[in-house]
Amino acid sequence: MFGLNRWWKRVDKVTARRQSKVKRREPIMVERLEDRVLLYATSGNAWPNSQLITISFMPDGTDLGGVTSNLEATFNTKFGTAATWQNQILKAAQFWAQQTNLNFSVVSDNGGALGSGSNQQGDPGFGDIRIGGYNFGNSTIAQSFLPPPINNYSIAGDIELNTGTTFNVGTQYDLFTVMVHEFGHSLGLNHASATAACMYATYNGVDTALNADDISGIKAIYSAGAARTADAQEANETTAAAK
Ligand code: ZN
Numbered sequence: 001m002f003g004l005n006r007w008w009k010r011v012d013k014v015t016a017r018r019q020s021k022v023k024r025r026e027p028i029m030v031e032r033l034e035d036r037v038l039l040y041a042t043s044g045n046a047w048p049n050s051q052l053i054t055i056s057f058m059p060d061g062t063d064l065g066g067v068t069s070n071l072e073a074t075f076n077t078k079f080g081t082a083a084t085w086q087n088q089i090l091k092a093a094q095f096w097a098q099q100t101n102l103n104f105s106v107v108s109d110n111g112g113a114l115g116s117g118s119n120q121q122g123d124p125g126f127g128d129i130r131i132g133g134y135n136f137g138n139s140t141i142a143q144s145f146l147p148p149p150i151n152n153y154s155i156a157g158d159i160e161l162n163t164g165t166t167f168n169v170g171t172q173y174d175l176f177t178v179m180v181h182e183f184g185h186s187l188g189l190n191h192a193s194a195t196a197a198c199m200y201a202t203y204n205g206v207d208t209a210l211n212a213d214d215i216s217g218i219k220a221i222y223s224a225g226a227a228r229t230a231d232a233q234e235a236n237e238t239t240a241a242a243k
Pocket of ligand 1: 201
């Protein structure tokens with residue numbers, strides 16, 4: 001029998017169903033502090049226009065590729081109002097923005113099928129990062145797509161939550177905690193090996209803030225100026241990353 005941790009990691013692999021054939025490489029340490037090794041992992045992917053990354057909520061019925069999104073109905077029933085759960089999600093995005101030059105803006109979503117747009121960024125029909133969900137039928141909590149260039153069309157950055165999972169605010173599975181992790185992927189981070197990091201592969205309790213390792217990781221991708229160019233590293237994970 002797999003331990004929970006290991007089992008989740010296994011799910012990670014299984015659900016990376018849309019992964020491209022990218023050579024796996026050891027994570028590259030891009031920075032080293034005097035007395036400890038940084039354990040974050042960048043994917044080599046980043047939003048070209050980090051000054052304005054748009055977010056949208058997919059309407060229910062959005063085609064996710066053989067299944068349709070039911071996030072709104074599921075979460076409205078669970079949380080009472082759309083504002084309650086959407087605020088948790090947007091707060092998670094904002095925690096990353098506070099550390100870097102990233103700016104997020106919420107836009108409307110026309111319900112076009114997942115990945116139906118050719119634009120990596122700035123599609124007029126929906127956000128750069130689209131959020132939807134369906135019942136995965138397994139124990140994976142959520143999955144997300146890395147930003148360009150590995151995903152070079154509108155699927156880049158999109159996040160799917162498993163609506164078969166019981167989400168909560170402040171208790172397992174804490175929606176904010178899960179979304180901080182998924183936005184990390186959507187912004188270009190892979191899993192961190194630090195257990196305290198929000199980007200650790202396994203849900204291990206409620207996070208209320210980014211860990212120092214997460215902050216170092218996002219700053220390594222997005223500096224105070226323009227987004228770091230993504231040519232120095234290949235992606236070392238997959239296009240779809242499960243929590
Ligand atoms: Zn993950």
